[in-house]
Amino acid sequence: MTQTSPVRPSGRAGAAVVPVLAFAGIVVAVMQTLLVPVIKDLPRLLDTAPSDATWVLTSTLLSGAVATPIMGRLGDLFGKRRMLVASLAVMVVGALVSAFTSDLLVMIAGRTLQGFAMGAIPLGIGLMRDMLPRERLGSAMALMSSSIGVGGGLALPAAALVAQHTDWHTLYLGAAALGVVAIALTLVFVPESPLRAEGSFDLPGALGLTAGLVLFLLPVSKGSDWGWTSGTTLGLFGAAAVVLLLWGLMELRLSAPLVDLRTTARREVLLTNLASIMVGVSFFVVSLVLPQLLQLPAETGHGLGQSMVVAGLCVAPLGLTMMFTAPVYARLSSRYGPKTTLIIGLLVIAAGYGGGLGLMSAAWQTVVTSVVLGAGIGLAYSSLPALIVGAVPASETGAANGLNTLMRSIGTSVSSAVIGMVLANTSDVVGGVAVPTLHGFRVSFGIATAAVAVGLVLALFLPGRRPSARPQLRASSEEEANLERARAREALRGFQGRVLDASGVPVAHARVTLIDRHGRRADATVSAADGSYTLAVPAQGPYVLAARAPGHGPLAAPATHTGEGHCVDVDLPLPPETVTA
Secondary structure, three states: OOOOOOOOOOHHHHHHHHHHHHHHHHHHHHHHHOOHHHHHHHHHHOOOOHHHHOHHHHHHHHHHHHHHHHHHHHHHHHOHHHHHHHHHHHHHHHHHHHHOOOOHHHHHHHHHHHHHHHHHHHHHHHHHHHHOOHHHHHHHHHHHHHHHHHHHHHHHHHHHHHHHHOOOOHHHHHHHHHHHHHHHHHHHHOOOOOOOOOOOOOHHHHHHHHHHHHHHHHHHHHHHHHOOOOHHHHHHHHHHHHHHHHHHHHHHHOOOOOOOHHHHOOHHHHHHHHHHHHHHHHHHHHHHHHHHHHHOOHHHOOOOOOOHHHHHHHHOHHHHHHHHHHHHHHHHHHHHOHHHHHHHHHHHHHHHHHHHOOOOOOHHHHHHHHHHHHHHHHHHHHHHHHHHHOOOOHHHHHHHHHHHHHHHHHHHHHHHHHHHHHHHHOOEEEOOEEEOOHHHHHHHHHHHHHHHHHHHHHHHOOOOOOOOOOOOOOOOOHHHHHHHHHHOHHHOOEEEEEEEOOOOOEOOOOEEEEEOOOOOEEEEEEOOOOOEEEEEOOOOEEEEEEEEOOOEOOEEEEEEEOOOOOEEEOOEEOOEOOOOO
């Protein structure tokens, strides 16, 4: 087990943590929409067939989906800042590879490396939970969660401007430069989290999840090209189901799995992840439809005839509004809870798409639609990490938020495939060129509305706001975290006491772990400056309290909780460290 001393951010670092992590999230999100302005030109630019050129986008999607839960788990085990910097470094390497090539295979390799940066989003959320005081955490996580949309929305006009006036490879050089800046700011202003999960990295689980996700997302991304009923598409879907089923059975047998499926199966976690898929679907529809509507020639009868740059500017309010909803979310969530805020966000999204059905005849109308949808998506995205953080142990936030980000990615992937198929099947062929129709755009908006309706039903079944049986680690240090636990003792059932050395002197920064009768970790904390600790129990019964601190021998003390609504006092005297000659 890794031992790390708690690190308290300095005043300067503490103030800079949120903007630096949000900037890193925006940089990562830029990679998702970097090529949108040149998508239609990729076959010519890479001298390849259109079906092969789509791999430049598909490769980033696949690697991002795979990397997100894996990097989250690695962050829980070995340090979230360390893995955040590693994710950004891999992205920079991938951007540089793509910047100096026009070869399809090399370009795909570079884009695959760029996708690994998606793990930065859950890692940033985990760092915020570990370090920030309670009053700052809500708005900070909201901003970090919304950075996916913020970066995507702001990147569109910037990338369009660059692509229209310079060589398209400059897009990658700019992305690499932003990545280097994000790494430098992270190293200077963001301290490492002191929290570590127990156990080792589940390599077989990582390989199994990778195989299952690739087998599932590959036909989702390429189904419209291969045919949804083709043997290849159906075969890959069937193989994905088998691999993911076997992977799940394997994970349930492990004491330290890559993804804790038992935690994932909790109602609040499961429903939040399913709702995340629906929010991902709704977010990507507007990103696909409005740019095409704006850039279609006016001669089509429904196109708005705008340039690439103007189209990007009209959609940019989507990301800007998402960014500005972070403080609004914090106020709503603190008063009504993240469940209510998620419901409000979904209702606003539904209003945006419903109104957007009749707002497709002028550029200013698309701006209105973007603003309304940005507000709704911002509220919904901001609510998701708060719901996850409130339902999982502090040491599992990286992996849990990584899985949640993966669910959003699955939503955007499904959205891309379904909307692409709808627009293709409703297009008119003019002069040998397929032109999307107004009917196709409206059907796409209808699909987004239906996805939001499903998400709304899921959100309604989420548990209501109530005192949590598990204290949330929302302090800027382990000492403050234990103070929050102490304040919540009246609402807890658990164990409390002090960690002492052989002479009865309090031991600070000792790692205390609660183990249930099945050998699984039920809770964990670090002793405060006065040696005090507090642990919550999920149910009555026998437990083992394990304590360890540098310079002392380990201790394992049996204890039983009767299930009554109070804390059982158990002091933990650590023996002297044994030195072997």
